[in-house]
Amino acid sequence: ELRTWLDDKLCQQAQSRPISANLERLQCQIQEQEEFQKNLNQHSGSYEMIVAEGESLLLSVQPGEEKTALQSQLVxxxxxxxxxxxxxxxxxxxLKDCLQKAQKYQRHMEDLLPWVEDCRxxxxxxxxxxxPVQLEAALLRSKAMLSDVEKRRSLLEMLNSAADILIDACQTDEDEVRDEKAGINQKMDAITEELQAKTGCIEEMSQRLKEFQENFKNIEKKLEGAKHQLEIYDALGPQACSNKNLEKLKAQQEVLQALEPQVDYLKNFTQGLVEDAPDGSDCSQLLRQAEDSQQDFKIVKQKVNECxxxxxxxxEGIGQFNNHVR
Structure with missing residues (x-):
């Protein structure tokens, strides 16, 4: 009876399901195996008793076919x-080894996957x-996120290693682990690529806005110089009429001539910014600054030319008068 039970259990054990890489299925297999072990332990007493009885019989049986048969049965x-x-x-x-590896892989996945979703x-x-203020804040956030992504790379490597070790240890469901591993690696690569692209766009727009402000301030500064010279001219009244003051005004005239391409550039630059701005962006301030700069330039240039x-x-009239006097 015990021999029949043993043969049946050996057959069952040989037909056990392959060890799964899936943690939930693996835990079920461990429960099944624990039941199997429990059943084996329950029969250990019967086995030991039968073996003891058999060995006792061997001592009392005379050598011969009966003893040989008994020995064979016992062996x-x-x-x-x-x-x-x-x-x-x-x-x-x-099973226990695979469970440890599956749990380790699962822990890494649970650490990394929520972060991936949060990052997205x-x-x-x-x-x-x-x-500019919002843009600078966005740039700081994007750079911090990029730095965090790089730090998480080590965790991803640990997850990949744990996945490979689990795949080697198990006998089935390896494709599930491979697919999960490939999926999270693709997500990490996509996050890195998209984040780098966004950071690049934010940096580019930030630089363009800085360039706009620098050009605007440069034009404004040079116009202020011309305006100051005009104020002096107006304040002096008739006394302003001198070769020295004319030279100063002509110098401003040259400055304004050199400034005109910058004013045109600012206009075109602003148009490019507006065209590249995200949908729904408020471009009114940029357009107003560029328009004010252009109008201011025209007015100052015209007044300097007139003066x-x-x-x-x-x-020239004074010179002719002096000639007549002489």
């Missing part, structure tokens, strides 16, 4: 029991804007 029983025990022990060991959500909030022409005419 066969021990062999089957030892074989079953070994198979159960080996499977228990492999935060990344969607990064926007290119024409507001130069007027002073030249007056100085």
């Amino acid at each position: 066969g029983l021990k062999t089957h029991w030892d074989e079953l025990s070994k198979q159960v022990t080996d499977r228990n060991s492999r 959500a935060k990344m969607s909030e990064l926007e290119v804007t024409l507001d 130069c022409t007027l002073m030249e005419t007056k100085l």
Whole structure:
């Protein structure tokens, strides 16, 4: 009866399901194996008693066919029991080893996957804007996120290593782990690529806005110089009419001539910014600054030209008068 039970259990053990890489299925297999082990333990008393009785009989039986048959039965029983025990022990060991590796892989996945989803959500909030303050804040956030992505690379490598070790240890469901591993690697690569692209766009817009402001301030500064010279001209009244003051105005005239291409460049530059601005962006301030700069330039240029022409005419008249006097 015990021999029949052993043969049945050996057959069951041989037909055990392959060790799964899936943690949930693996835990079910471990429960099944624990039940199997429990059943084996329950029969160990019967086995030991039968072996003891058999060995006792061997001592009392005279040599011959009966003793040989009994010895053969006893050896066969021990062999089957030892074989079953070994198979159960080996499977228990492999299941526990695989469980540790599956749990380690799962922990890495649970650490990394929520971060990936959170990062994707935060990344969607990064926007290119024409507001320098908001743009600078977005740039700081995107760079911090890029730095965080690089730090998480080590965790990804640990996950990849844990996945490979688990795949080697298990006997089935490896494709699930491979697919999960490939999926999270693709997500990390996509996040890195998209984040780098967004950071690049934000940096580019930030630089363009800085260039706009620098050009605007440069034009404004040079126009202020011309305006100051005009104020002096107006304040002096008739006394302003001198060769020295004419030279100063002509110098401003040259400055304004050199400035005109910059004013045109600012206009075109602003148009490019507006065209590249995200949908719904408020471009009114940029357009107003560029328009004010252009109008201011035209007014100052016209006034400087008029003052130069007027002073030249007056100085020419004074020269002719002096010639007549002489």
